[in-house]
Amino acid sequence: MTVCEYRPGLEGVPATQSSISYVDGLAGILEYRGIPIENLAEQSTFLETAYLLIWGELPKAAELADFEHEITYHRRVKYRIRDMMKCFPDSGHPMDALQASAAALGLFYSRRALDDPTYIRAAVVRLLAKIPTMVAAFQLIRKGNDPVMPADRLSYGANFLYMLNEQEPDPFSARIFDVCLMLHAEHTINASTFSARVTASTLTDPYAVVASAVGTLAGPLHGGASEDVIEMLEEIGSVANVAPFLAQRLTHKGKIAGFGHRVYKVKDPRATILQKLAETLFEKFGSDSYYDVAVALEQAVAQELGHKGIYPNVDFYSGLVYRRLGIPTDLFTPVFAIARVAGWLAHWKEQLEANRIYRPTQIYAGLHQAAYIPIGDR
Ligand code: ACO
Numbered sequence: 001m002t003v004c005e006y007r008p009g010l011e012g013v014p015a016t017q018s019s020i021s022y023v024d025g026l027a028g029i030l031e032y033r034g035i036p037i038e039n040l041a042e043q044s045t046f047l048e049t050a051y052l053l054i055w056g057e058l059p060k061a062a063e064l065a066d067f068e069h070e071i072t073y074h075r076r077v078k079y080r081i082r083d084m085m086k087c088f089p090d091s092g093h094p095m096d097a098l099q100a101s102a103a104a105l106g107l108f109y110s111r112r113a114l115d116d117p118t119y120i121r122a123a124v125v126r127l128l129a130k131i132p133t134m135v136a137a138f139q140l141i142r143k144g145n146d147p148v149m150p151a152d153r154l155s156y157g158a159n160f161l162y163m164l165n166e167q168e169p170d171p172f173s174a175r176i177f178d179v180c181l182m183l184h185a186e187h188t189i190n191a192s193t194f195s196a197r198v199t200a201s202t203l204t205d206p207y208a209v210v211a212s213a214v215g216t217l218a219g220p221l222h223g224g225a226s227e228d229v230i231e232m233l234e235e236i237g238s239v240a241n242v243a244p245f246l247a248q249r250l251t252h253k254g255k256i257a258g259f260g261h262r263v264y265k266v267k268d269p270r271a272t273i274l275q276k277l278a279e280t281l282f283e284k285f286g287s288d289s290y291y292d293v294a295v296a297l298e299q300a301v302a303q304e305l306g307h308k309g310i311y312p313n314v315d316f317y318s319g320l321v322y323r324r325l326g327i328p329t330d331l332f333t334p335v336f337a338i339a340r341v342a343g344w345l346a347h348w349k350e351q352l353e354a355n356r357i358y359r360p361t362q363i364y365a366g367l368h369q370a371a372y373i374p375i376g377d378r
Pocket of ligand 1: 190220221222225255260261263305308314315
């Protein structure tokens with residue numbers, strides 16, 4: 001076996017073979033199972049897209065109806081999980097609450113039968129159904145309210161907004177939210193998906209797989225960037241302040257949140273769609289002063305960093321859409337997780353279909369035969 005050169009961040013190193021999604025970072029193309037993301041965003045729904053990702057093909061009408069029905073039926077979470085959340089500190093980050101709650105599902109559904117398609121289906125349904133309920137429940141609990149029970153009459157996305165805001169969303173907002181979920185559902189072997197696949201490769205349960213991916217998504221270099229974008233736009237405050245802010249950040253070698261991507265060297269196609277969604281929301285419900293700042297920042301960053309391929313990524317415009325939908329800033333990443341569960345589960349299933357435990361190598365750069373110095377002599 002040849003020893004390969006070490007590449008920090010595994011840049012350019014294939015970590016798996018997959019047929020779930022495809023990215024061309026120079027042409028700005030993203031496809032799920034071969035279907036361009038733009039077509040899905042235009043015509044599909046999140047649950048249909050989740051089915052496509054997980055089972056590899058678009059469902060027939062009856063298959064989709066069954067899938068939607070099962071997910072609707074499984075939306076409730078055990079009262080013990082809700083009680084467990086009541087013990088979490090209100091000041092805790094919702095991503096930590098979600099990671100703990102996702103892992104806790106494994107305590108309640110402890111049977112593990114990874115070669116049984118019925119088990120796989122039940123786990124997929126439970127996770128897709130319960131993650132939104134748990135995110136909304138923590139939000140209400142930390143506000144001192146009782147969680148709102150899921151409403152069976154509402155679609156997947158509409159039900160989440162209803163549980164979160166204690167009010168049914170209008171159909172336009174619900175559709176926009178559903179499109180956001182589709183856009184965030186899957187993105188090849190990013191950090192959290194890699195984490196999910198590594199965890200899956202040990203043949204542990206799917207709740208541990210999702211919990212480990214949630215923990216990975218939380219970081220500011222990954223899903224956590226959408227929160228930082230809003231904080232950054234707040235700090236900039238006005239279009240006039242964009243140039244001095246950028247100059248100062250770049251002088252101190254700081255990163256601009258929501259820009260740059262390991263794979264995309266052009267504007268992320270999801271950012272283009274999200275920007276359009278933000279504009280349609282602002283046309284309907286009034287504008288957001290941060291939007292002008294965001295557009296000015298995009299132009300300024302293109303001028304300063306375009307030559308390095310630094311353009312907006314998925315996190316840049318998503319927060320502006322979520323703000324308009326009444327989603328608090330620290331729930332942006334949990335909302336990302338609600339969507340990405342579909343991709344993680346697709347990778348879990350694919351990993352199991354041709355599993356070999358992940359066990360890469362390392363290049364040792366430490367000492368050999370070092371002396372053990374007794375504690376009193378150090
Ligand atoms: N702002 C300013 N400069 C940047 C940015 C940025 N956002 N991103 C990359 N660069 C610069 C780096 O300073 C570096 O420049 P140099 O070669 O002169 O030193 C060069 O571009 C390469 O950057 P790396 O950090 O090495 O690129 P990497 O592929 O390792 O990181 C990442 C990609 C983490 C996304 C990075 O672009 C970043 O930190 N962006 C900000 C955080 C962010 O938006 N994360 C969300 C990504 S999308 C997602 O995960 C869902």
